[in-house]
Amino acid sequence: MRHRLKDVAERAGVSVKTVSNVVNGYLHVRPDTRARVEEAIAELNYRPNLSARNLRKGRTGVIALGVPELDIPYFAELARHVVTAAAEHGWTVLIHQTGGGPEQERKVASGIGDHMIDGLIFSPLALTADDLSGLDGMPMVLLGERVDHGPADHVVVDNVAAAREITAHLIELGRRRIAAIGSQRTPEGASARLRLAGYTAALDSARIGYDERLVAPAPAWHRADGAAAMRDLLASGVRPDAVFCFNDTLALGALRALHEAGLRVPEDVAVAGFDDIEDGRFSIPTLTTVSPDKERIARLAVELLAGRIDGDRQAPPRELTAPHRLALRESTHGRP
Numbered sequence: 001m002r003h004r005l006k007d008v009a010e011r012a013g014v015s016v017k018t019v020s021n022v023v024n025g026y027l028h029v030r031p032d033t034r035a036r037v038e039e040a041i042a043e044l045n046y047r048p049n050l051s052a053r054n055l056r057k058g059r060t061g062v063i064a065l066g067v068p069e070l071d072i073p074y075f076a077e078l079a080r081h082v083v084t085a086a087a088e089h090g091w092t093v094l095i096h097q098t099g100g101g102p103e104q105e106r107k108v109a110s111g112i113g114d115h116m117i118d119g120l121i122f123s124p125l126a127l128t129a130d131d132l133s134g135l136d137g138m139p140m141v142l143l144g145e146r147v148d149h150g151p152a153d154h155v156v157v158d159n160v161a162a163a164r165e166i167t168a169h170l171i172e173l174g175r176r177r178i179a180a181i182g183s184q185r186t187p188e189g190a191s192a193r194l195r196l197a198g199y200t201a202a203l204d205s206a207r208i209g210y211d212e213r214l215v216a217p218a219p220a221w222h223r224a225d226g227a228a229a230m231r232d233l234l235a236s237g238v239r240p241d242a243v244f245c246f247n248d249t250l251a252l253g254a255l256r257a258l259h260e261a262g263l264r265v266p267e268d269v270a271v272a273g274f275d276d277i278e279d280g281r282f283s284i285p286t287l288t289t290v291s292p293d294k295e296r297i298a299r300l301a302v303e304l305l306a307g308r309i310d311g312d313r314q315a316p317p318r319e320l321t322a323p324h325r326l327a328l329r330e331s332t333h334g335r336p
Helices: 005-012 016-023 031-044 050-056 073-087 102-109 129-133 159-172 190-205 223-235 248-260 294-310
Strands: 062-067 092-097 119-122 140-143 153-157 178-183 215-217 242-245 270-274 288-292 319-322 324-327
Touching (some): 005 031, 016 031, 062 073, 073 294, 178 223, 215 223
Parallel strands (some): 062 092, 119 140, 270 288
């Protein structure tokens, strides 16, 4: 049987209002009274009715997370962290896959159709800052690089710095013909452009000339695209001694293509990725990568959203940068 506030009040010998004050964290309750109420709550295993509480506040207790592709492990892992962080606020998370297309992204940004949500954490690829500025002011936190200095709070990773650091790591190993896999020229390719800029900056700093023949495009960032780009590089006659892939799934595909070509990693070609997905810790060899703090990204996004839902919706948007580190593994260092 689910116990009510009234049952707790009777057990503790206090009013229903006093129990409500304790449950809601009000400070002006005498310590001995608070102790009696908390003891009664524990004895009855009382759990607040969050749905009723949210309805009284004019809320649903549901937020949404909009991401381009759940097939990309980075987004699946990020979604898990968002769900965990949101649960600490008593929120349910509605996850929507947009495919990176404008129609689906516009639907998500407008509130996901008929679904009632209190706010949105959103990683757009197609929509611009102008597109998002025309919406109705629903609390929103942006992820990713497509929109910066936009109309909503934003959590980012320093893609240029991270790409520069991982490329510099390859240079420090003595590699000089460093390929890059994942370039994109489309408007949706903001992450690709930033990571290419970091790669180029590391080459410039080491006085290594930029060779466009070593930069391979990838229409999508899946394993098959990484394998195809690696095969094209090898077939072109430009033999890289290292390759920086703009995400880990591209790198996993590149590892397969190098294995098929009879090349050893890292002895013949060192390989590095970006995202630190779990698959890269179990590949053969294990994958050196940029490791964004996905848990921190999720928590920052949830806290920013909570601040907008519960607080000032008119304050200027904030942009927060989540930390990253290099995870150095066998694909550049070899097996111990």
